[in-house]
Amino acid sequence: MMLTREALWLMVGFAGQIAFTGRFVLQWLYSEYKKRSVIPTSFWYLSIVGSTLLFAYAIYRQDPVFIVGQAFGSIVYLRNLQLIKRSKDLKE
Template identity: 45%
Template sequence: MKEYLLVTSVGLLAQGFFSLRMLHQWIKTERAKKIISPALFWVFSICGAYLLMIYGWLRNDFAIILGQFISYYVYLWNLKANGIWQKCALPVRVVLLVTPPAAAVSLALSGADVAQTLFKNPDIPLPLLVFGCASQALFTLRFVYQWWYSSRHHVSVLPMGFWVISLTGSLLICLYAVLRLDIVLILGQSLGLAAYARNIVIGLRSERASSPSQRRSR
């Protein structure tokens, strides 16, 4: 029982950091009346991702760990772009860099069945599993897009495309959750859905407001 509570607490704390990043970003954006990419967004992101890695390791769940791999290193890139990574002590940077592959290797060496974890769930029909995986993949790719856009412009930003992909992926995940009757997954996406939609609205308003001044300056 104590072990279950510990594992569950780690998972809930990870989700708490993810919720904090969205709430913090949302508040900053509302105040500025334009989309903001605050440094704390990435600090909360890496904290949540790191704890989720530990949660996946404690649960012997490859899917959780692999689901974080891409976005985890995008978070690190954004920490560097915001000047935070350089301020971290060397041991902290080493730990952050090696934890994901170390967790995956540890599970593999312990004999965990990757195929069983990822693809063989008797409670989920294969077509629904494929749909859920595709939805999660799209949701994760939002950070690939964010990294690509930010690296091209040499600044850490959350562009409009990031929020469009986020909203689309989140809606698909919610549909998957409805089909699976998973209320926890639905509740987990609730704050995100509102934040994604609101950022799109604020971003469009900001673009419309800046267009006249841009035309006058030409």
């Protein structure tokens, strides 16, 4: 069975939304495990995956509000990963 272009893009959109929502579930569960509010590094990786997929979906849908909303996020997520790496490098 061949997927239509529309079905494929819906899958991309849903995959992005699942990854984006999954980061909050991950953060919540990790914080419960640690008994304090913590944002694990994997939160930022899921943020990048979700944001990138949703950005692609927004472009396909030609939704300027959605495009602008998703375009900025990846910059913040990448910067957080850089700061985490720098912090780990300074500790070594």
